Amino acid sequence: MTKTIQLSTKTPEETQAVGRSLGAGARPGDIFLLTGPLGAGKTCLTQGIAKGLGVEGYVRSPTFVIMTRHHGRLTLHHVDLYRMAGPEEAWDLGLDEQLSGDGICVVEWADRAAELFPGSSLWVDLAYRGDEDSDVDRRTLSFSGGQPHLRAVLEELSAAYPIDNRLELEKDV
Numbered sequence: 194m195t196k197t198i199q200l201s202t203k204t205p206e207e208t209q210a211v212g213r214s215l216g217a218g219a220r221p222g223d224i225f226l227l228t229g230p231l232g233a234g235k236t237c238l239t240q241g242i243a244k245g246l247g248v249e250g251y252v253r254s255p256t257f258v259i260m261t262r263h264h265g266r267l268t269l270h271h272v273d274l275y276r277m278a279g280p281e282e283a284w285d286l287g288l289d290e291q292l293s294g295d296g297i298c299v300v301e302w303a304d305r306a307a308e309l310f311p312g313s314s315l316w317v318d319l320a321y322r323g324d325e326d327s328d329v330d331r332r333t334l335s336f337s338g339g340q341p342h343l344r345a346v347l348e349e350l351s352a353a354y355p356i357d358n359r360l361e362l363e364k365d366v
């Protein structure tokens with residue numbers, strides 16, 4: 194397994210901007226597997242990826258329809274497995290067609306069907322940073338796996354959105 198790359202965002206706009214860079218750098222067949230609790234920012238990141246792919250219009254979470262398709266520089270398949278009981282049910286969706294095509298797949302709640310996805314996929318875990326004293330809504334994004342061209346983008350992003358340790362220092366002042 195590759196090294197995990199982490200970054201931190203302070204606002205939904207920053208999370209979208211991270212997505213936009215990933216979308217701009219994406220190549221045919223890239224698969225983004227998103228995990229993390231409700232409200233962590235999976236759809237927010239996907240909206241950025243869509244913008245980076247040149248998709249026009251607003252990308253909503255496809256929770257009720259499971260899968261939506263958007264057209265940009267490449268086709269974006271946006272999947273939400275929140276309602277899936279397990280991999281068998283997800284397999285029945287016929288996801289393999291999207292996963293092996295030359296579009297881009299973004300899968301929210303991908304951990305519900307982890308074994309369906311190729312080993313070259315990029316896993317993205319979003320977590321609440323949990324600094325209760327602050328009114329800044331931080332999220333930590335952790336990336337593992339993925340193709341070299343996306344990891345190159347991520348190395349740059351992790352420098353632009355570093356995990357901020359100053360919070361600890363501020364508390365001591």
Ligand code: ADP
Pocket residue numbers: 202203204205206207208229230231232233234235236237238254301330331332
């Ligand atoms: P999910 O798809 O993981 O359930 P959403 O992207 O739909 O989550 O919702 C994330 C919510 O958190 C949005 O209301 C967004 O405005 C808010 N938010 C606050 N701070 C951030 C941040 N740093 N990154 C992403 N979303 C954030």
Ligand code: MG
Pocket residue numbers: 235236254301
């Ligand atoms: Mg969502």
